[in-house]
Amino acid sequence: MGRVTERRKVIRIRDGAVSTRPDTLVAEEPLEIRLNGKPLAITMRTPGDDFALAAGFLVSEGVLAAAPDLRNIVYCAGATADGSNTYNVVDVTTAPGVTVPDITLERNVYTTSSCGLCGKASLDAVRTTTRHPIADTPPLRVTPELLAELPDRLRAAQRVFDRTGGLHAAALFDEHGALLDVREDVGRHNAVDKLVGRALQSGSLPLSRTVLMVSGRASFELAQKAVMAGIPMLAAVSAPSSLAVDLAAETGMTLVGFLRGSSMNVYAGEERIALRAAAVRA
Numbered sequence: 001m002g003r004v005t006e007r008r009k010v011i012r013i014r015d016g017a018v019s020t021r022p023d024t025l026v027a028e029e030p031l032e033i034r035l036n037g038k039p040l041a042i043t044m045r046t047p048g049d050d051f052a053l054a055a056g057f058l059v060s061e062g063v064l065a066a067a068p069d070l071r072n073i074v075y076c077a078g079a080t081a082d083g084s085n086t087y088n089v090v091d092v093t094t095a096p097g098v099t100v101p102d103i104t105l106e107r108n109v110y111t112t113s114s115c116g117l118c119g120k121a122s123l124d125a126v127r128t129t130t131r132h133p134i135a136d137t138p139p140l141r142v143t144p145e146l147l148a149e150l151p152d153r154l155r156a157a158q159r160v161f162d163r164t165g166g167l168h169a170a171a172l173f174d175e176h177g178a179l180l181d182v183r184e185d186v187g188r189h190n191a192v193d194k195l196v197g198r199a200l201q202s203g204s205l206p207l208s209r210t211v212l213m214v215s216g217r218a219s220f221e222l223a224q225k226a227v228m229a230g231i232p233m234l235a236a237v238s239a240p241s242s243l244a245v246d247l248a249a250e251t252g253m254t255l256v257g258f259l260r261g262s263s264m265n266v267y268a269g270e271e272r273i274a275l276r277a278a279a280v281r282a
Contacts, residue, residue: 007023008023010023026167026186027047028044029046029047030043030045031043031045031050031053033090036092036093044186044187045185049197050075050087052201053194054090054092056193056198056199059200059205061101062101063100063101068095070095071096073092075089076089077089132230136208144264146176148261148262151213153179153213154171154213158184167184169182169191169214170188170213170215172231189221189225192225193225206230206231207229208232211232211235212226213235213259214235215236215237217236218236218255218257219241220247222234223240223255232253234253235256236258237258238257238258240255248268249269253268
């Protein structure tokens with residue numbers, strides 16, 4: 001398998017002084033995801049947790065919903081001249097009876113580390129109906145004080161970021177703030193897919209009593225991935241998009257943005273935030 005980091009020589013300039021030194025970079029390689037032997041998608045990712053990434057991607061695409069839907073995931077031979085395994089191609093086999101999408105140009109997608117999914121042939125193909133409607137009963141109740149602690153807990157769990165400074169992260173916390181899982185990747189959407197894929201493989205879907213914390217912004221794509229996994233609360237250190245807010249409101253998910261220190265904005269699902277009544281002002 002590919003390495004998570006690679007070394008490159010760089011010229012370092014500091015206060016006019018020039019030196020040559022090795023630098024540690026996060027690895028980025030393509031991963032082709034095949035579904036029952038047929039090419040479905042290519043994503044640019046950091047190698048590692050590839051099977052979970054593929055499984056999570058197929059949850060977000062509405063193909064897989066529970067562990068019994070997945071029969072097997074294997075690495076398959078790449079496109080090298082000698083036919084050797086590049087560990088950059090995985091084939092996902094679904095269980096008998098699982099409905100799979102027509103693999104056409106309308107469904108084939110290419111995802112980049114920066115923007116996520118691209119190449120959908122129509123806007124209708126972007127929205128996917130979840131088989132895990134948000135159903136946290138009784139609803140989660142999380143205090144602002146607990147939410148304020150999550151970015152630091154996420155950052156403390158980022159092992160590869162410390163060496164490269166170039167990775168996004170996604171973490172799952174329970175309603176009491178305990179860290180359940182954390183994944184890193186050059187693409188934040190991949191980090192979420194790795195979390196969701198691991199949950200599917202362990203039989204933990206839906207993630208109905210969890211908080212998803214992501215580095216960076218909360219895009220529509222990340223909000224949809226959370227909804228597809230049944231996650232009731234998504235928090236991000238940066239801004240959400242308007243479409244992410246709309247999706248959160250439509251599906252009943254709580255969306256928190258600009259979570260920095262004790263400050264945050266609640267864009268949807270404020271009923272899950274345990275606010276003191278006197279502190280809420282128009």
